[in-house]
Each structure stands twice: as C-alpha cells, then as structure tokens.
Amino acid sequence: MSLNFFETQRLGNIELIYFLNEKHASAQTWEFFTELIELIENIEKDDTIYSTIFAGKGNHFSAGLDFNDFLSHFGHLIGNDSKELYETIKIMQKGMNLMFGGKKIYIAAVSGSCIGSGLDFISACDLRFCSQDAIFSLKETQLGIAADLGSLQRLPFIIGFNNTRMLAFSSKNIDAKTAKQINLVNDVFDGKEQLISEVLKIVQSFTKNPTSALFATKQFINNLIKEIVNTQLDSIAQFNAKFLNIRDMQNNLPKIFKKEQ
Numbered sequence: 326m327s328l329n330f331f332e333t334q335r336l337g338n339i340e341l342i343y344f345l346n347e348k349h350a351s352a353q354t355w356e357f358f359t360e361l362i363e364l365i366e367n368i369e370k371d372d373t374i375y376s377t378i379f380a381g382k383g384n385h386f387s388a389g390l391d392f393n394d395f396l397s398h399f400g401h402l403i404g405n406d407s408k409e410l411y412e413t414i415k416i417m418q419k420g421m422n423l424m425f426g427g428k429k430i431y432i433a434a435v436s437g438s439c440i441g442s443g444l445d446f447i448s449a450c451d452l453r454f455c456s457q458d459a460i461f462s463l464k465e466t467q468l469g470i471a472a473d474l475g476s477l478q479r480l481p482f483i484i485g486f487n488n489t490r491m492l493a494f495s496s497k498n499i500d501a502k503t504a505k506q507i508n509l510v511n512d513v514f515d516g517k518e519q520l521i522s523e524v525l526k527i528v529q530s531f532t533k534n535p536t537s538a539l540f541a542t543k544q545f546i547n548n549l550i551k552e553i554v555n556t557q558l559d560s561i562a563q564f565n566a567k568f569l570n571i572r573d574m575q576n577n578l579p580k581i582f583k584k585e586q
C-alpha cells in the first residue's frame with residue numbers, strides 16, 4: 326500500500342501513524358480521505374495490528390479540511406443539489422466510519438491545532454489525548470457549514486450535548502485544559518514527545534489484554550450509538566449536498582486565516 330498523506334511506523338502491535346501535509350498544518354486533502362479508507366481497511370484485516378495512534382507530523386494535528394484542495398476539486402458542485410457532492414461527502418465520512426465501526430483501537434494524540442474535520446476525525450477515535458499546546462475548534466458554522474463528517478453525530482456522546490452546542494455554535498477555540506474539563510481528552514501531557522511516549526505506554530497496557538475481549542469491548546461500546554450515527558451522517562450528507570453555500574465559505578475563509586475571530 327503506498328500512502329502520500331500518512332507516514333506509518335510499527336511498534337510491536339501498535340501502528341503509529343503521522344498525518345503529513347505538515348506545510349499546510351496537516352489540512353485534510355482529498356488524498357487524506359481516500360487513503361484513510363484504504364489504510365483502515367488494511368489495519369482491520371491485519372491480525373498483527375491491535376491499535377493505532379494518530380498524530381500530526383508537524384506543529385499541528387490538523388487544520389481541518391484543506392479548502393484549497395476541496396474547492397478546486399468540488400467547488401463547482403456546491404449549491405447545485407448534486408448527487409456527486411452527496412457521494413463525495415459519503416466518501417469523506419467513510420474512513421472515519423470504518424474506524425468507529427471497526428474492531429481495532431484508534432487513538433488520537435493531538436498537539437497544536439485540531440480544527441473542523443480534525444475534530445470530526447478524533448471524535449471517531451476510541452480515546453483522545455493531547456499536549457498542553459493543543460487547541461480544538463469546530464469552525465464549520467462560521468464557514469456556513471453544518472459539520473457533516475461526524476462531530477455533531479458523535480461528540481454529544483463524548484462531551485455531552487451542551488458542550489457540543491457551545492463548540493459548534495460559537496466556532497471558538499478551546500485549549501487543552503478546557504478539553505480535559507469537558508472530557509474531550511482523557512489526559513493532557515506536557516509536550517508532543519511526552520504525549521507520544523505516554524500514549525504509547527497506555528496503549529501497550531491495553532493491548533496486553535486478550536484481544537478478542539478488547540476488540541469485542543470496543544465494538545459493543547460503539548454499537549450503542551452506531552445506528553443513530555450512521556443515519557444522521559447520511560441525513561447531513563443529503564442536507565449539505567442541497568444547502569451548502571459557497572459564498573459563506575468564500576466570505577469567511579479569509580477571516581479565519583487572518584485569525585479575526
């Protein structure tokens with residue numbers, strides 16, 4: 326399997342996976358979404374991998390959707406009630422859904438910014454940890470998007486409905502301390518190096534347990550909400566295929582990049 330967006334490193338039964346595109350704060354390109362599907366399908370099939378830890382290769386976990394890449398590929402579909410846009414959103418949802426519905430244990434180790442679809446991604450993980458410099462936000466509402474890749478569907482079950490509303494309605498950043506307070510992350514570590522080494526120890530302690538029980542435990546927990554999450558992800562894909570407004574994105578993207586919040 327040849328991957329351009331991801332760099333993988335095997336540590337026993339654990340795969341440490343870095344997001345590349347670090348020059349653009351690991352913003353998620355179309356390549357990210359399509360390669361993620363292949364990557365997760367392979368991990369689920371590989372009996373030697375029990376768990377994965379995801380981290381950003383550079384200073385940020387992920388700046389969310391790479392808007393230059395997305396608009397150049399799909400901008401012409403927005404606002405046209407397009408079946409192709411619906412199918413595109415479904416492909417973007419698929420890799421994260423495979424993680425959520427799969428049996429392996431997926432862990433996010435966040436340093437720097439984790440924005441938009443970066444937050445969608447970590448909400449599909451089984452556990453989240455971060456370093457002190459971490460920042461989380463859902464910028465979609467500010468950009469005229471009802472977040473359609475999993476945050477609205479999964480976060481209420483992780484941080485509760487009210488915290489999800491605050492994040493989504495405000496599009497404001499929260500820091501590592503707040504992320505811990507609202508249970509978005511399980512723990513906070515000093516810097517990125519310490520984060521990765523501590524998370525590795527935590528995951529190693531899980532993967533010593535009999536894997537049949539570990540994998541079944543993960544799946545039974547996620548089964549509680551899988552059906553509702555899948556139904557709602559499909560509804561929001563249909564909604565956005567009809568109602569996304571490219572002018573809202575074009576007007577507000579420059580403000581975000583100038584950090585006028």
Ligand SMILES: C/C=C/C(=O)SCCNC(=O)CCNC(=O)[C@H](O)C(C)(C)COP(=O)(O)OP(=O)(O)OC[C@H]1O[C@@H](n2cnc3c(N)ncnc32)[C@H](O)[C@@H]1OP(=O)(O)O
Pocket residue numbers: 348349350352384385387388389390391392393394438440441442443463464465468470472473474581582
């Ligand atoms: C359906 C899903 C929707 C969503 O995901 S909504 C969320 C969209 N994302 C955002 O709103 C984040 C926007 N980016 C930022 O706020 C900042 O960036 C960061 C806080 C992530 C990083 O700040 P700093 O460390 O100061 O880096 P920098 O100079 O702003 O960015 C480095 C390079 O990365 C490009 N970049 C950053 N985010 C994105 C993005 N989301 N899409 C495309 N490019 C991005 C920049 O433009 C620049 O590039 P150059 O060096 O060529 O000027």
